[in-house]
Amino acid sequence: MATDFGRAHMVSFLDKGMPASLQPIPIEQLGAQGWNLLRGDLPLPAAILKQSALAHNSDWMRRFLDATGTHIAPHGKTTMSPELFDLQLRDGAWAITVATSHQLQVVQKLGYKRIVMANQLVGAQSVQFILEALQQDPELDFYSLVDSIEVVAGLADVARRMCIGRPLKVLLEGGYLGGRTGCRNLAEALQVARAVKANSPFLALAGVEGFEGLIKSPTAASTEQKVRCFLAYLVDIARNCAHEELFEADPVILSAGGSHYYDLACQAFADLDIGMPLLKLVRSGCYLTHDSSLYTASHELFRKRNPDTEKLGPGLQPAIEVWAYVQSKPEAGVLFATMGKRDVTASPLPTPLYWFRPDGRSTKPNVMPGAHAVTELNDQHAKLTVPADTPLAIGDMVGFGIGHPCLTFDKWRVIPVVNDDYDVISAIHTYF
Template sequence: MTRIDDPAYSWPLLTLDDDALEHNLATVAAAVAAAGAEHAPHVKTAMSRDLFARQLAAGAWGGTVATPAQLRTLVRWGLPRERDGVRALLANELVDPRELAWLREVLDAGAAAEVWLYVDSARGVELLARAFAGASAATTARLGVLVELGVPGGRTGVRGVEAAVALGRAVHDAGLRLVGVAGYEGPVAAGTSEAELAAVGAWCAGLREAAAGVAGLVEGPVVLSAGGSAFADVVLRELVAPAGAATRVVLRSGAYVTHDHGHYARTDPWTRLGAAPLRPAITVWGQVLSVPEPGLVVCGVGRRDVSYDIDLPTPLAVRPVGEDGRLGTPRELAGARVTALNDQHAYLAVTEDQGIEPGDVVAFGVSHPCTTLDRWRTAVVTRGDAVVAHYPLDLREDLA
């Protein structure tokens, strides 16, 4: 049995707890299904073919990506939800003629079952219409266009319902297949207070209004797509039932698959829906390099290994290392905290009686999984200390 403390591995090391992954996959799949929605999880969280395959097996409609390079990778993976091929949602505008030409080739060849993408400007519609001019009915049916509704002062997306409806009409008039409306509610609120959740609900009401405004331009149910990983509960409550039977709600939450010990632990929307709490799956292990003064431990984990854009890592436990290199029994690090990071060092403030020595190994939890996983090329999947799999993390398509 291979273990994380075998000679093949060295510190720092990123591991994913397999039991936590399975729990999170099953919990969220059940919650989305119970709400009457569909799920296209954002795979940028890990860009892992193996994790995406497990999400599809749990019932996901397809996968969401943020960039053209990620879309190319998703198509390259070739993982179908069913026999008809991959389904992908590009939660952004595609305005590069080179990428549009590539997408036309992909859909002409039937290399993807469906690709949905956003528009938020007349120029975006013009570029898309030009790229797909003269396309066959089969190709046109594989391309879905969503009008993006934004937030004043936020990032992309039209500003207001009236503009969204007008742009939807332009999509339809250009001969493109309009499937609905979409957006990202994250810029509306920074936390989960009652007032902030109400603000997210108000934004969802605007998305419903935009969907009603374009309904006559869409064949079949109108798609409403939203849902970062912090406000999925509000999105499901506000979009599914009030929108009615003639709509499809497609949630895009992706960080749930690994969860974390910081940002998503605080904002976890699934428990607000009544689901079981998600479990943090990510651990980054780092060895104690020095205990240079009382109360200070320096570990070999840094900004190149863990996220720090929202919170610094959370020290979870310390484990002694035997003469044979094997890890000993973990001890909780009560009161310990990371105070700073260098590229390859973490400054750990501890009480003086922790008994930590150079060579010990510290387990760290993270806050914001996306910006931890994008620092690694492989995740080691574990049950306890046993290694059960290696998941490559494809950050972008291989250009070689």
């Protein structure tokens, strides 16, 4: 869990989405201000998180992983929020995953004790930072990736020079032709694994990792087949490394499974026996907040692949919304809202979900009728095409669902958490 330092965050009118009257207060006090989004207590645009959906998603994922015998190290780059990290850890997350040296230093300084860097750790300064942290904190458990003998040599050079008394643990990354990082074939992967072994006791091979989320094919079925083939390749790497006794870990980690295909990773790793204890690890970061487009579609495919998960109850629910005012109706069939690329993910475009007229006559938002769509985002404007009979008027509030949560979170330092009546009950802050 985050240290007191990680939670010691002051919020004021300087933070986007906060009222002009707000003088600096601890973030823990925001839930006691009596604010309600629909009453107009927050300036718009405003990003909010629904507490009920957060709790549901966290519990749903815990139960799914329990059923499959898999662990999760959620990707912290999605939210970079200690409050949400703590929620995930309370529901059993094995570690927090990061992608960059800056994210690593933030998560480590906030007090988290097990960190997976799902990327290559490159640069003497970054390597030295984590080695010093490992030397100073015996409880810190850290892993990064290697996919070349050059990366191995760079890590080993700094580790040998500093000689901290324990090895830097690494995961061998498997990749695929045309993909991102990672060894493209088994021979290359084993060459890198042997290089790690040759640099013992300064480095230790702790497992095998890969990322399948960017694999694409013309159809969902062919994409799924390619993902399964890639996961089988990771299994093959793990078996061969075990056969050559290249691993120096107990248990050995086998990790894949972003937010699209974590179920396929669970299936591919389910019955694997490499003759050594094995920890099967997925790394979805977006499950907690989900979204209203990209991952909603992905989750529907998940449910079709896994009909038995219906017993877990309703699937993942969108927890994040961005609200804005209708500010202009300059021509027929077009209106503009006070929200843009500075506030919300631009691809995929946001989806209008709700509308609300703040005239005191209602306390509940209305479901947005069909044929309302965002067709363009500028820096601070959202263009909507609307039907001739749209109920929307200038001054109305519109709640938008978003896609790809990562690219909305990084635009907000403070995000209120609301109940189902849109009362602000708490808040989270981010470190991007």
